[in-house]
Each structure stands twice: as C-alpha cells, then as structure tokens.
Amino acid sequence: MEKGGRVQRCQPLTLSDNNPLTRTKMAVEAYCVKCKAKRDMKNAAEVTMKNGRKAMKGTCPTCGTGMFKILGK
Ligand SMILES: [Zn+2]
Numbered sequence: 001m002e003k004g005g006r007v008q009r010c011q012p013l014t015l016s017d018n019n020p021l022t023r024t025k026m027a028v029e030a031y032c033v034k035c036k037a038k039r040d041m042k043n044a045a046e047v048t049m050k051n052g053r054k055a056m057k058g059t060c061p062t063c064g065t066g067m068f069k070i071l072g073k
Contacts, residue, residue: 030069032060041067 028044031037041058049055054071 028056028058028069030056030058030067032063032065032067034063034065035060039067041069046071 028041029038030041030044032039039060039062041056042061044056044058047055047057049070056067056069056071058067059065060067
C-alpha cells in the first residue's frame, strides 16, 4: 500500500528516456513521396549511412511506403 497512490507509470520507457540522441524517436517528420506530403514517420529508427551521416528510416503511417530522412551529423 502506498500513500499518495500516484506513482504509477504507464510507460516503461527506461531504455532511451534520458538519452538525448534517442529522444528524437517520438515523432519524426519526413516527406512521403507517395502521399506527396509530410508525415510523422512510423517505426522511425536511426541509421548511419555509409558516409557516416545519420538518417532516420521509417514508414509512412498513411500508405506504408518507406520513408527516409537525412539528419546530418
Ligand atoms: Zn505516404
């Protein structure tokens, strides 16, 4: 029994919560070539390209097309 009773957490996001690099994974906007519009990427994940630059990869929430966004360094 806890007093106060407000300590419950709904999101067990312990992994990347205080990491400034992974914090961006909430909503990443990218251009969908199929919708011809900007969308919030689904399943966005950070990837590093061959040239060492970072990018986000995900899918369009509307049409499911793969999306890609270059982040720079
Ligand atoms: Zn789309």
